[in-house]
Amino acid sequence: MPIVAALRAFSDVFTPPFRSVLIRSLAISVLVLAVIWAAGTRAVAALAAWFAATHPLDYPWYVDAFTTVSGFVSGVLIFIGLAYLVAPVSAIVAGFFLDDVAATVERTHYPADPPGLPVPLWESIGATVKFTALVVVVNLIAFLLLLVPGINLIAFFVGNGYLLGREYFQLAAGRLMPPSAAEQLRARHAGSVFLGGLAMAGLLAVPVLNLVTPLFGIALMVHLVKRLTGARTLMPPR
Secondary structure: OHHHHHHHHHHHHOOHHHHHHHHHHHHHHHHHHHHHHHHHHHHHHHHHHHHHHHOOOOOOOHHHHHHHHHHHHHHHHHHHHHHHHHHHHHHHHHOOOHHHHHHHHHHHHOOOOOOOOOOOHHHHHHHHHHHHHHHHHHHHHHHHHHHOOOHHHHHHHHHHHHHHHHHHHHHHHHOOOOHHHHHHHHHHOHHHHHHHHHHHHHHHOOOOHHHHHHHHHHHHHHHHHHHHOOOOOOOOOO
């Protein structure tokens, strides 16, 4: 069941109804990452220039060499750091579009079902902040385990699979039922939700494609929720 939902969600992401949301989300994510890159490299360059100026030597080439080497090393380190920031940055940006994506999936594939209700803004922001913080912690642990072959990959996939599956399933189910019912549904189908999360973690590990992970994830979980509930779930008024 999660495999079918994942394949359908992946094909959804690149269809015309999703294209506008995808372009906006990617553009903002890339812009945020570019700003972080520029700010980081400029800050390191300024720090290196200050250090060289305050620690002068009798060698005239010292300042230029020190600035060049430090700039190159810092650029590589910042680039590696950005690879781990892709997940939280894209999650934060896409958090503002998840309701649009979920509504599009429901309208396109399940037009006969009652439409889901948008999650209140404060709930959506709170869930996005909590989810982003958890993803940062898990990926930081995976980064610290980088020197332990195999263990870091297990930590990355298991940690992100659990977190991504849980949070995105809750968001998708929360459009169709009260939070308590969504939590109970997730608990009853924890294995399927985790497998869906692993599919998201797999996409997260692929450069460039990882930028569409949040949109793919919410589409996947809408399909999964619909399949688990028989595609007909009534939502009481909030």
